[in-house]
Amino acid sequence: MEELRSAMEAHMDQMSDLVQKITAELRSGLGPAYDNMMGFFHAISWKEEPWLMCLLGFYVVLLLVVVISRKNVNFQMCLFLVALGGVYFAESLNKILGRNWKSFATQNYFDPYGVFLSVLWSGPLLIFAIIILVNTLFSLCHLIVRWKKAELRHRARLSRNKED
Known part of the structure; x- marks a missing residue:
């Protein structure tokens, strides 16, 4: 029973970290995505x-x-x-x-x-x-x-x- 409880707590910690990372990305907005796209297009010798x-x-x-x-x-x-x-x-x-x-x-x-x-x-x-x-x-x-x-x-x- 203790193993199940520790496995559930570990899973909940992972889910909590994942939710925090996703919300941090959403709060940062589209700036990083825009910067990556602009870097991609500037790397090409058009x-x-x-x-x-x-x-x-x-x-x-x-x-x-x-x-x-x-x-x-x-x-x-x-x-x-x-x-x-x-x-x-x-x-x-x-x-x-x-x-x-x-x-x-x-x-x-x-x-x-x-x-x-x-x-x-x-x-x-x-x-x-x-x-x-x-x-x-x-x-x-x-x-x-x-x-x-x-x-x-x-x-x-x-x-x-x-x-x-």
């Missing part, structure tokens, strides 16, 4: 890496395609699947690029954990997928409203025909 400029250009073009094709649901679903496929294959892409970085970059950005590729490849693709998903939900809501209006008109027409 002007010396033409492939990064091409990647940013690709994202601009992809965003334009997403916005321009917003009314074409089938094409948007294809884009959605391609974006999620790009995220799915990010780990494999990170390994390939990590092995061949000397042929296109001045330094090795591709760490074993894939942080760089997650931020600069998967992050934007997930944002585009979310934009497409929200657009699809709005399209579906609009379609449901049109369907319900047509149903109500049909019922009104049927009731008028029965009265005649």
Whole structure:
């Protein structure tokens, strides 16, 4: 019984420490996270890496395609699947690029954990997928409203025909 009590007290102490650490992080605000992100972006040689400029250009073009094709649901679903496929294959892409970085970059950005590729490849693709998903939900809501209006008109027409 004493072992159980000591184990419970040790667990409660660990939980108390964890809660204190989390609340201390929350009280510090977003400052440390912002500093880490700014350090990450300043560590990248943006002007010396033409492939990064091409990647940013690709994202601009992809965003334009997403916005321009917003009314074409089938094409948007294809884009959605391609974006999620790009995220799915990010780990494999990170390994390939990590092995061949000397042929296109001045330094090795591709760490074993894939942080760089997650931020600069998967992050934007997930944002585009979310934009497409929200657009699809709005399209579906609009379609449901049109369907319900047509149903109500049909019922009104049927009731008028029965009265005649």
